Amino acid sequence: LVFVALFMVSCNKNNPKDVADKWLTSFYHMDYEEAKKVSTDETKGLVNTFQELTRSLADSSKEEMKKIQVTIKDVKEDGDKATVTYTTSEEDAKEQKLAMIKKDGKWLVEFSKNDMMGDVDNSADQPMGSDSTAAPTTTPVEDTAKN
Numbered sequence: 198l199v200f201v202a203l204f205m206v207s208c209n210k211n212n213p214k215d216v217a218d219k220w221l222t223s224f225y226h227m228d229y230e231e232a233k234k235v236s237t238d239e240t241k242g243l244v245n246t247f248q249e250l251t252r253s254l255a256d257s258s259k260e261e262m263k264k265i266q267v268t269i270k271d272v273k274e275d276g277d278k279a280t281v282t283y284t285t286s287e288e289d290a291k292e293q294k295l296a297m298i299k300k301d302g303k304w305l306v307e308f309s310k311n312d313m314m315g316d317v318d319n320s321a322d323q324p325m326g327s328d329s330t331a332a333p334t335t336t337p338v339e340d341t342a343k344n
Contacts, residue, residue, distance in 0.1 A: 213279035213297045214272045216304040221267040221283060221295065227251055227259055232306075237298060240308045279304070 210216070216235045223232035229248040233241045251259075266286040273280045279297040284290050296307040 211302075211304055213274060213281055213304050214269050217272070217281040217283065217295050217297060217306065218267060218269055220306040221285075225265040225267060225285065226263045227254075235305055237300070237305045237307050240306050243308060243310070 220232050220235050229244050233244050236244055267283055269281060269283050271282040277299040281295045281297060282292055284292055297304055298307045
């Protein structure tokens, strides 16, 4: 009975790392239906937008996107929120962050319009008009738009 309980816990895919990996891989590979399964309602709306925008991409571009690999570097949980740091196998890929939220006991990706603008986590830490020499981080959205 203890073995069965341990096995069931080890198979649990409802954690920020596994959910983020599923979402990011699905998103980058343009499997938008799969990505929506682990998305908040707002995120689903943005994923739908990307689905529409990428319908006309050439099959060769779609095949190239399927080669992208995602590597989860770090996961920071804080109650019902988490931040996942990851990189992709794309050339010049920078470390990026993905916000997660736990709703009704289920971890979901919380990707917003602000994330599309490269305005993830640290934008609130800088006062308006501050001059930052750091390069802006790209988001899954910007990476998709490049291809």
